[in-house]
Amino acid sequence: MRVSLRKRAPEPDSTGLVGPARVDPRTKALTKRLRPGDVAVIDHLDLDRVSAEALLACAPAAVLNAARSTSGRYPNLGPDILVSGGVPLVDDLGPDVMTVPDGHVLRVVDGCVYDGETLVAEGVTQTPETVATSTEEARAGLSVQLESFAANTMDYLRRERDLLLDGIGVPPISTVIDGRQVLIVVRGYHYKEDLVTLRPYIREYRPVLIGVDGGADAILEAGWKPDLIVGDMDSVSDRALMCGAEVVVHAYRDGRAPGLARVEQLGVAHVVFPATGTSEDVAMLLADDKGAELIVAVGTHATLVEFLDKGRSGMASTFLTRLRIGSKLVDAKGVSRLYRHRISNVQLTLLVLAGLLALGVALASTAAGQTLLALIGARIDDFTSWVSGLFGWLS
Known part of the structure; x- marks a missing residue:
């Protein structure tokens, strides 16, 4: 009561x-x-x-x-x-x-x-007990949700088939993506931990950084600047919108864009992308259409329960978008597990030089080492004298 x-x-x-x-x-x-x-x-x-x-x-x-x-x-x-x-x-x-x-x-x-x-x-x-009981009882509702999922999938496919199959409706952007890797950041599951583990990957490959709404702030908080901000602008800060990133405003299919007025008020240059579905789906479709070599996702939805958590209206677009971009999409956790930092030539050279310097210092600190260094120095002097004499004779 x-x-x-x-x-x-x-x-x-x-x-x-x-x-x-x-x-x-x-x-x-x-x-x-x-x-x-x-x-x-x-x-x-x-x-x-x-x-x-x-x-x-x-x-x-x-x-x-x-x-x-x-x-x-x-x-x-x-x-x-x-x-x-x-x-x-x-x-x-x-x-x-x-x-x-x-x-x-x-x-x-x-x-x-x-x-x-x-x-x-x-x-x-x-309590933990009531939550566990409710969760177990709710598992019985999954069959109904799966039926809704199938219906929404067909409805979304009918409305967005041109976009999904041919990329019709994707707006032109100035950010160069073709042939590059793309990192899409959503303020979702474990995004902070994933960004930390991806630091070596970002430093080495320098992917195009796309923030989905509040994901742009997550990129800034991690110490980088987003190249693109995509979303309906309901959770991104003014600081992120004014950071110099290119802005893509996600609009409804009928052209309504709730976040457009805010972007215009800030005087930020932007383009509008009308599409059904979630903003993270729009970001993925944009990256794929513009020729991304690989799309790494941080904080996005991947499992059935996560799709349901996002809301039934967004499930179909999320599922079909992943089918559309196929093998290009990699979850951030998979990258962090498979990625191994490569040692560059400069780093290898510095490592060798440091080792030689340490060896020289160690040799110079002993009597035998000093004798060896003196012999090496004498040989070098003999070689330089021979080279000088050779050039003198030729001249």
Whole structure:
């Protein structure tokens, strides 16, 4: 039973968890201003892995979800990440919790949320046991999701067959990709760790760096500058957009582009790419169409559960895009496992010279070594005298 906002309730026996509320129905937007000790108030059905990891990184006092963190459609990964990370998760609180004014101090006691002494909403506190049970029950929903996946795939193929088969609709860009390797960065699963392991690869091969929305900021944070920024511009910073990278605004097929006004307001040169599907799919199709030799993906979606986590509407495009680019696509983890740093000729020469110098110092420190060096020096003098004499005779 839910209690409406502002209804008086008995004072709880314990103070519970206390913190200022940070309220936003869009989890991605909320994590940008969430601070340690805040109470995150979200409305996120089937909490996905990326959102949960972003919340966990902010170290909130608790996460209050107006919706059900696991609806039973599929075994989503988010609730387990939060609960295993030690963040209290209260589920299914209903819409009343979203009306709490931002910044109000909330108390959370046994699944009940209090604003002062007023009971705002009641929900279910998740535990490792309840999360495990919900996940197991949700596995039964996979068959329904697979049917939806097949239907969405056919629908997407009908609408985007010209783009998928012939590249029709890909806009011209100035960044040279033909014959080069491309690194596409999405702020997704383990993107920070993958970028660290790929440092030697990036330093040696100098691939074209493409940031998908917030992935552009990830590239900047790692110490590089993106060559291209692709996306609907909902999570990329102004700093990234103004860094000098070429900008490709992802638009809907009907031409609507929610992020276009922001880019124009900043005065950033850009092109528009109307296409169905996700921005990471658009980035891959763009790289492939422009002649990329290899496409390395960081933080993108690869498994069925990850496709489902991204949302059912985006699954078909993600699946078909990977079929389209075929063997060009390599996951970042595969590159880090297969890649072996090659020693350049300059590095090899410096290594040999360092070894010879160390040997000379060692020889010079002993009597026998000094005698040997003196003999070598005498031989060199004899050789130079012979060469000088030879050139003198010829002249």
